[in-house]
Amino acid sequence: MHALGRQILVEFYDCDRDILTQGDAVRDLMMEATRQSGATIVTDTFHSFSPHGVSGVIVIAESHVAIHTWPEYGYAAVDIFTCGDTINPWTIQKHLEEGFSSQRVSSMEMRRGLFPDAVPHKPVGFDIGADPVLN
Amino acid sequence: MHALGRQILVEFYDCDRDILTQGDAVRDLMMEATRQSGATIVTDTFHSFSPHGVSGVIVIAESHVAIHTWPEYGYAAVDIFTCGDTINPWTIQKHLEEGFSSQRVSSMEMRRGLFPDAVPHKPVGFDIGADPVLN
Numbered sequence: 001m002h003a004l005g006r007q008i009l010v011e012f013y014d015c016d017r018d019i020l021t022q023g024d025a026v027r028d029l030m031m032e033a034t035r036q037s038g039a040t041i042v043t044d045t046f047h048s049f050s051p052h053g054v055s056g057v058i059v060i061a062e063s064h065v066a067i068h069t070w071p072e073y074g075y076a077a078v079d080i081f082t083c084g085d086t087i088n089p090w091t092i093q094k095h096l097e098e099g100f101s102s103q104r105v106s107s108m109e110m111r112r113g114l115f116p117d118a119v120p121h122k123p124v125g126f127d128i129g130a131d132p133v134l135n
Numbered sequence: 136m137h138a139l140g141r142q143i144l145v146e147f148y149d150c151d152r153d154i155l156t157q158g159d160a161v162r163d164l165m166m167e168a169t170r171q172s173g174a175t176i177v178t179d180t181f182h183s184f185s186p187h188g189v190s191g192v193i194v195i196a197e198s199h200v201a202i203h204t205w206p207e208y209g210y211a212a213v214d215i216f217t218c219g220d221t222i223n224p225w226t227i228q229k230h231l232e233e234g235f236s237s238q239r240v241s242s243m244e245m246r247r248g249l250f251p252d253a254v255p256h257k258p259v260g261f262d263i264g265a266d267p268v269l270n
Contacts, residue, residue, distance in 0.1 A: 004210065004212075005212060007214075011247065011248065011249075042182055043180050043182070045180055047178070047194060057201070059190055066216070068140065070248060073139065077248055079214065081201070108245075113210045113212055114146075
């Protein structure tokens with residue numbers, strides 16, 4: 001069975017709480033991380049909530065990258081949904097881990113859209129260069 | 136351990152391929168499904184890709200709802216990320232299942248952000264009214 005897409009669900013614990021409250025800082029880190037991964041950015045939308053917390057999504061030609069932060073817990077949930085072989089999602093994880101100063105990272109990889117003969121319109125194939133942190 | 140958020144990953148197989156190609160139809164279904172769930176819509180962004188395929192994300196006060204379609208496979212991947220007790224994510228799944236005429240639905244529920252004492256700024260607690268389709 002081949003997958004049309006893959007999705008990395010990342011839990012960033014023990015982060016710098018101050019950064020997680022700042023919508024601009026979270027957006028800057030997410031955008032730079034996504035650029036470094038080789039993704040083609042289509043659009044993005046970020047929102048800061050009261051009393052705190054940032055939600056943001058970057059739509060990429062290869063699917064999306066999303067974040068939700070809970071500064072009061074020093075926690076951020078990030079989803080990296082990709083298809084094709086042009087993106088290294090671990091680049092995004094690593095950049096955010098450093099940017100948030102996360103002291104504990106947990107990742108899970110999901111395969112989405114399983115077909116015996118999957119040859120999607122976006123090329124399939126993965127190139128995992130960096131070392132993922134798997135807890 | 137309590138979770139700050141929960142996420143439903145839904146695989147819609149054997150869908151109406153014509154609908155999955157139509158950006159407006161996909162957006163309309165996603166928006167209506169999200170409204171019916173009780174979510175507060177903050178913003179949305181949808182894009183149609185060449186030669187086919189639609190990607191879209193609705194940012195809600197309670198996190199996000201995202202979709203990617205592969206019309207050539209009759210397949211759509213949907214993520215419903217929520218926090219708080221005001222949303223019924225299965226309402227979204229059911230509305231989309233009918234709208235896409237999906238003949239095979241697979242769902243997985245993830246708990247995000249686990250803490251022993253989680254009392255997030257967005258209220259926690261789940262109210263599952265509809266019957267989920269779990270394969």
